[in-house]
Amino acid sequence: EIVLTQSPDFQSVTPKAKVTITCRASQSIGSSLHWYQQRPDQSPKLLIKYASQSISGVPSRFSGSGSGTDFTLTINSLEAEDAATYYCHQSSSLPETFGQGTKVEIK
Amino acid sequence: QVQLVESGGGLVKPGGSLRVFCAASGFTVSDYYMSWIRQAPGKGLEWVSYISSSGSTRYYADSVKGRFTISRDNAKNSLYLQMNSLRAEDTAVYFCARVGADFGAFDIWGQGTMVTVSS
Numbered sequence: 281e282i283v284l285t286q287s288p289d290f291q292s293v294t295p296k297a298k299v300t301i302t303c304r305a306s307q308s309i310g311s312s313l314h315w316y317q318q319r320p321d322q323s324p325k326l327l328i329k330y331a332s333q334s335i336s337g338v339p340s341r342f343s344g345s346g347s348g349t350d351f352t353l354t355i356n357s358l359e360a361e362d363a364a365t366y367y368c369h370q371s372s373s374l375p376e377t378f379g380q381g382t383k384v385e386i387k
Numbered sequence: 388q389v390q391l392v393e394s395g396g397g398l399v400k401p402g403g404s405l406r407v408f409c410a411a412s413g414f415t416v417s418d419y420y421m422s423w424i425r426q427a428p429g430k431g432l433e434w435v436s437y438i439s440s441s442g443s444t445r446y447y448a449d450s451v452k453g454r455f456t457i458s459r460d461n462a463k464n465s466l467y468l469q470m471n472s473l474r475a476e477d478t479a480v481y482f483c484a485r486v487g488a489d490f491g492a493f494d495i496w497g498q499g500t501m502v503t504v505s506s
Contacts, residue, residue: 314492316432323482323499324432329492367432371491375448378432 282306284368286379294387299355301382303368308348312372315344315353319364328353360386389413389495391483396500403473407500409466409483417461420486422493423468425479437486473504
């Protein structure tokens with residue numbers, strides 16, 4: 281099973297700041313890494329697919345990068361509505377797995 | 388509007404069974420791989436199962452293999468998860484999700500249905 285480890289687990293950030301969340305895979309997964317946002321009491325929402333591909337309707341301040349084992353989700357100019365938990369997910373091999381999540385709080 | 392709506396969750400005793408449902412609208416479930424993902428209270432996401440677009444291929448997490456069965460009703464454009472021999476550790480919100488056309492990310496999620504296993 282491929283283990284995804286996110287860092288940090290928690291981040292408290294002021295509005296308009298830049299947020300960087302990393303996801304490290306226990307073995308190479310190419311670019312089969314996706315990012316989701318889960319606001320409190322809501323279902324997850326796809327933000328970025330295949331490491332860096334943007335999703336229609338997702339604000340351009342969200343971007344992703346990386347390949348192999350190391351990936352990054354970047355939120356430029358954080359807004360209040362971005363308060364949420366962010367998860368990475370790998371679809372390279374079964375069982376598909378998720379990172380443990382990174383909670384982003386707005387100061 | 389592309390949408391998934393789950394139902395059928397509830398309280399069940401350990402060892403019991405439950406079937407949860409997922410109704411799709413705005414697209415045809417038989418055109419996509421579909422999946423179930425769960426989230427225990429206050430915890431992260433865990434992939435549970437998926438079914439191929441043809442229905443011929445089904446995969447399960449080791450934690451549910453032999454106890455859960457994923458299926459689909461094309462006429463009703465719906466997805467199901469039959470859960471048997473339920474354990475306390477199966478307590479979670481169960482989400483159905485569509486696998487995107489490029490077979491990677493889960494691009495559409497339902498709102499989830501809560502399953503509680505407790506005596």
